Amino acid sequence: MTGRTAGSGVAVVGLGETEYYRHGGSPHPEFRLVLDAVRAAAEDAGIDPREIDGYCSFSDDRNAPTRIATALGARDLALSTMQWGGGGGGGAAAVANAAAALAAGYARYVCVFRGLAQGQFGRFGTASTSPHAEWPSSYEAPYGVLSAAQLFAMRVRRFMHDHGVTQEPLRAIALASYHHAQQNPRAVMYGRPLTPELYDRSRWIVEPFHLFDCCQENDGAAAVILTTTNRARHLRQRPAILMAAAQGADPRQSAAAHNAPDYASANTRNVARRLYAMAGLGPRDIDVVQSYENFTGGVMMSLVEHGFCEPEECVEYMTLDNFSVGTGKCPLNTSGGNLAECYMHGLGLVVEAVRQIRGNSPNQVPDAETSMVCSGPMAELVSSLILRR
Numbered sequence: 001m002t003g004r005t006a007g008s009g010v011a012v013v014g015l016g017e018t019e020y021y022r023h024g025g026s027p028h029p030e031f032r033l034v035l036d037a038v039r040a041a042a043e044d045a046g047i048d049p050r051e052i053d054g055y056c057s058f059s060d061d062r063n064a065p066t067r068i069a070t071a072l073g074a075r076d077l078a079l080s081t082m083q084w085g086g087g088g089g090g091g092a093a094a095v096a097n098a099a100a101a102l103a104a105g106y107a108r109y110v111c112v113f114r115g116l117a118q119g120q121f122g123r124f125g126t127a128s129t130s131p132h133a134e135w136p137s138s139y140e141a142p143y144g145v146l147s148a149a150q151l152f153a154m155r156v157r158r159f160m161h162d163h164g165v166t167q168e169p170l171r172a173i174a175l176a177s178y179h180h181a182q183q184n185p186r187a188v189m190y191g192r193p194l195t196p197e198l199y200d201r202s203r204w205i206v207e208p209f210h211l212f213d214c215c216q217e218n219d220g221a222a223a224v225i226l227t228t229t230n231r232a233r234h235l236r237q238r239p240a241i242l243m244a245a246a247q248g249a250d251p252r253q254s255a256a257a258h259n260a261p262d263y264a265s266a267n268t269r270n271v272a273r274r275l276y277a278m279a280g281l282g283p284r285d286i287d288v289v290q291s292y293e294n295f296t297g298g299v300m301m302s303l304v305e306h307g308f309c310e311p312e313e314c315v316e317y318m319t320l321d322n323f324s325v326g327t328g329k330c331p332l333n334t335s336g337g338n339l340a341e342c343y344m345h346g347l348g349l350v351v352e353a354v355r356q357i358r359g360n361s362p363n364q365v366p367d368a369e370t371s372m373v374c375s376g377p378m379a380e381l382v383s384s385l386i387l388r389r
Contacts, residue, residue: 010099011232011239012354012387014045014111014225020188020342024119026219034063034115035071037221045225046236047109052225054079054107056098058090059345063115079107083247086383088292088338089267089376091346093383096245098226108227114347115221139257148294149214152378153206156297159264160208163311165300167208169318171199173296173332174212174339176323181336184362188216189340213296215338222347224354240357240371240387244279246271247383254380266301266377271384276307279386281370283307286386288331288356288365290349291374293338298377303330306374306384325363334363349373350385357387 016037018028026033042049049072055065056079065080079101083090091114098110133141145151159165178194181187194212202211232239253260253267262269276282283306291299300314308330309317322328335341335352342348353371355361371387 009229010102010226010242011229012095012224012226012242012350013232013235013237013239014041014047014223015351015354016041016044016223017186017348017351018220018222020186020218020220020344022188023217023219026117026119028117030115030117030120030219030221031063031067033117033219033221034068034113034223037115037223038068038072038111038113041111041223041225044237047225050074052109052111053077054098054101054110056081056083056094056101056110056112057114058083058094059087059114061114062121063113068113079110084381086376086379086381088294088346089379089382090247091292091350091375091383092245092373092385093247093375093381095224095226095242095350095385096247096383099242099245102226102228108231110226111223112226112347112350113221113223114345116344117219118217119219136256147206149206149209152295152298153209154258155264155378156295156301157208159297159301159311162264163314165311165314169300169314170208170213170296171196172318172320172323173293173299174199174210175320177293177333177337177339177341178212179320179324180334180363181340184335184341186362187336187341188218189336194340208297209295212339215294216340216343218343220342220344222344222351224347224350238358238389240354241389243281243370243386243388244275245383245385246275246278247381248274249381264301266298266305267379267382268302268305268374268377268384271382272306275384275386281386285370286372287368287370288334288353289372289374290333290335290337290353292346292349292376293333294376294378296339299332302374302377306372325365331363331365334361334365346375349375353385353387357389
């Protein structure tokens with residue numbers, strides 16, 4: 001896909017979400033949640049769910065496309081892909097895989113989905129109970145590094161030390177997500193506003209992360225449907241055109257024992273460079289950003305590496321006003337994001353990016369023409385995409 005737009009005429013045409021629950025709160029099993037999200041996306045697009053002939057997911061989703069297609073009565077299953085590695089870093093990459101398949105003519109309607117039911121299968125973020133420590137935890141667990149928060153906190157703290165960054169940017173990212181969630185009735189944290197005082201008083205998880213710097217744990221499912229722009233013209237919704245999508249990693253970001261040469265990094269420099277080159281745009285051309293927050297520090301570094309500001313400008317640039325719809329130059333996580341809307345491994349950020357293009361976000365950026373998603377900063381594999389009207 002180098003040298004041309006990512007989708008070669010591909011658009012997102014359908015959005016589907018279940019109700020989002022606190023972890024363990026879903027009354028339905030995970031597979032049922034996925035089916036509900038896929039059906040909702042098909043209804044939104046104005047197609048029969050049996051017409052979906054391709055499925056893409058990421059982060060080892062447990063719900064096999066063969067089973068989904070059977071349950072929905074699909075006439076054909078022409079595509080089934082899983083994005084390797086990266087956890088939430090695979091969100092935009094799964095969309096890119098769907099676009100590549102459509103551009104190649106492998107399928108007609110491709111659904112990207114993610115389902116989570118932590119009450120059914122167990123919570124994220126807990127230490128392994130296995131008596132054996134596999135790579136890379138064999139270098140970490142013996143020293144008490146057992147959680148994602150611990151792993152990523154060290155990288156963020158190094159960035160803050162190297163560039164003289166204080167806590168304010170992390171606080172602003174959290175406040176922006178909660179601020180936008182208060183206008184989004186679907187958000188799990190709707191009706192639970194966050195103030196600077198509450199943020200500062202909240203307990204440390206691992207410095208520099210307070211409680212409100214960490215993503216939620218949720219049950220639910222989300223789905224988006226893509227097709228060619230030719231087919232999209234005849235469907236129900238305004239299409240969100242995929243301008244560019246990039247995935248991958250910077251050099252040696254998977255090096256064990258925290259041995260990456262660029263340690264204080266979101267691992268997004270190469271992805272951002274290829275993304276902008278493919279789109280023919282730069283950061284000043286982006287109207288609204290949805291950036292994956294497993295932890296606020298990753299958002300901070302990802303915004304820097306996507307060119308929105310220099311590292312030494314973080315405190316000045318990353319403020320609640322600048323991140324808020326209506327007042328800011330960089331509206332951020334306008335549905336509430338992983339922190340305050342729902343943690344659906346970041347696929348909800350793709351859904352919100354499309355809503356901004358359609359013009360029906362709960363926090364709509366006026367006349368938004370371009371919408372960016374940055375998936376999974378600090379993961380071993382990351383990805384980003386740009387949509388346009």
